[in-house]
Amino acid sequence: METVSSRVNHPDPSLYNEDLAPVPKEKRTWDWINYSTIWMGMVHNIVSYELAASLLGMGMNVWQALSAVILSNIVLIAAIWLNSTAGTKYGLPFPVLIRASFGYHGAHFPVMIRAFVGIFWFAAQAYAGSKAVGAIISVIYPGWDSLGRIAFLGMGLQDWISFGVFWLLHAWVISHGMERVRHFEMWAGPLVIVLGFGLVGWAIRAAGGVGPLFSIQGTLSGGSFWNSFFLSVTGLIGVLATLVLNIPDLTRYSRSQKDQVVGQAIGLPVMMTVFAFMSIMITAGTIIAFGKPITNPVDILLQFHHPVVILLGAISLLVATLSVNIVANVVSPAYDLVNLLPKKLNFVKAGMLSIVIGLFFAPWLWYDNSSTIYTILGAIGGTLGPVAGIMITDYYWVRRRHYDISSLFSKQGDFSYVRGWNPHAYIAMAVGVVAALIGLFVPALSVVYTYNWFVGILVGGLVYTLLMRGELTKSVPTAREKVDTI
Known part of the structure; x- marks a missing residue:
């Protein structure tokens, strides 16, 4: 088992509290089943469904x-595995580990960018999930849609009530910390698979067999296809780009490296592909049954006009979306905010603050604009890619897979740099972001934007390694320097 001592010598109070400290051995209880179900919960949700389904709407x-x-899943799992190892080894979350490359002060900026993106996605998922709440209430209260006549701040009263109910469900899960999150994920993740199989069965019946579903012709070819293909891959990566960074927030609880590697392999590439396959087949069924692609699963359920189907299906979607939102978009910003104010915040308080901030993103004003969503996804990937590249290269090449834990909680340790800032990391991040996003602003380089996440992670990591090449001459720690394993 690749874990190290959780003892921190003389930590600085401004950099340390119990939520940021290394997880002790007795609390590292998550096994491969936990990671499989957590990833099932994160990939089996309304937003993931819509993005996979929208690929048919784009002409594929x-x-x-x-x-x-x-392809997007293969790339994601490779990057996630690389960034999972340090979290498992040291029991530390992302906001602490990133101090190694950016410095104890310099880490605040990328951490807050990641928190901003996480809270943004919380808002998007909360709005998407609230539609399932509305579908459930509409079965119980037939006059539900009539409340839409009362509208304010861009949304009808029935939508405000749905959004509020779903928001309170998040607060209930968060209120009891990470253990409630773990237990919730154990049954929430697999639930939506049952709904998916049911809708696939409907799609096959509606199409008159499996063959017609696969015979739907795409409208893209040549250069237009490849541009759309790689832009879609980048967009799909952008959905989980935050997880590439903050995966240590979850793997710090792993019993072993094997548990997190096996569990994530089952939960992400395998289950995401299965779920996407279901989404695509179901959407193909809607093209045949209704003459147009319906990409929102709640809208598909409403087409059945059957209370039991709508009720059970909407409950499954609600639980699935709540699941991904808690793990991917609340846990991570919570740790980020704790890192910013360790003396005043703990995990629960920071989690509550995150979901309050999420209300101000007003997702109901922009969520249904698909072009806006893919532009945002691309920008997210291009911004976070360089940070991931810097973290990965710092751990594997600059630090040779060894961090001094006490220095991560000290202002005089290995990671103090220039008053707590590492200029090399910021230069590498800036170069990586410019390289990733330049295609948005220079038409002649628009093709670069198609690959922006790939460009960002490679350029950011390469520039950082070159700038830190002096650190590469440091020897691997001797046996005397290594801390005892537990």
């Missing part, structure tokens, strides 16, 4: 859409 056929999903 079933096989082209599925290929985009598979």
